[in-house]
Amino acid sequence: MRFLERNRALIFPVPHRSRKGILRGAIVLFFYLAQSPIVFPTYGVDFDQIYEYYKKGNYDVLVRASRPVLRKGEVDYKILLLYVASEPNLEEIDKTLTSIFERSKKHPGIFYNAVYLFLERALVLEATEPGGRWGKIFLEHGESSVRYAEGVYTYACILYSSKDYESAEGILQKAKEISHDAKLGKRLKILELSLQKSKEGK
Template sequence: MRPYTFIKSFSRAVILIFIFHIFPFDRISAVDFDQVYEYYKKGNYDILVRVSRPALRSGEFDYKILLLYVASEASLEEIDKTLLSIYGRSKEQPAIFYNSVFLFLERALVLEAYESGARWGKIFMSKGESSVRYSEGVYTYACILYSSQEYEAANSVLDKIKSVPSDSKLGKRIRILEMNLDKKKEEK
């Protein structure tokens, strides 16, 4: 490599470092939903997550971005941190926030993340009535409790869901979970 080429390359690197130091990407607070949605449609989930996460954790955002983020983020721990960050700013959240929590609950159940699933299930059950997925979310919370062998807690959650209208498919799943809980009681 010739000295002139090295100096030129080095100068460019210094300029780029300076620009990134003065204007770091995580300070970008305005994330455009349409662009994030394009990333989602094209399957560019890594980019979607990288662009969305800082905005979601730092300030005002479009809650539709949160839904796409929860559907795209590979790390359940990162979703948990992001939801906690948003929830910590205001205990009063719109229905779409609780729709995102529902997605988290489903993944927590599948990935056996019972501790964070139970925490968010409790929040969802007490504050998420505005979610269109409320009945399913409370049922999923009961499944998380059942899977973590907290049978009495699962039973009390099922008692709560019986008072909430649900479709026939969910009703059948609730009855199956009740029967499994009854079997666990008999085994004791």
């Protein structure tokens, strides 16, 4: 505001000003703009707007609008869920989750629901390094997630995929100790049998 008040005559030239004076004013204004970059205000994204993008399938727009906001400032975890579900680049999801996690070690269950979605993607894409790293974080901190049992199972699957059978077996045992439904119980049994076959094949 001080800049605008101090240079009001340059921006709004008075009537009957000579061409030479207008030109001089424009040059001075350009100099100020070049030396003093203008910072435009940033606005938080609205969940309802992001959800509209999601419902309409405008995933690229959703990602571009939500990614920078999630990586700084206060986090809307509902937007984070939609972002993780829409972001095509696993590395970018990793960066976003890391940025949020490092700002505070205390996060609600919905954050770990988003981590669970990441683990599923990591398993499908065989991204064992970030999958293993976030699997360990999920195991240690994600008990408040409604997908905790499934997430621990997915972590075990990621370890199995990386052929770390010993670690996978240990995580599988932990997953079996967590309350789970019959459907997940069958998947745990299948993984257990796969681990046994892997041991026999050595």
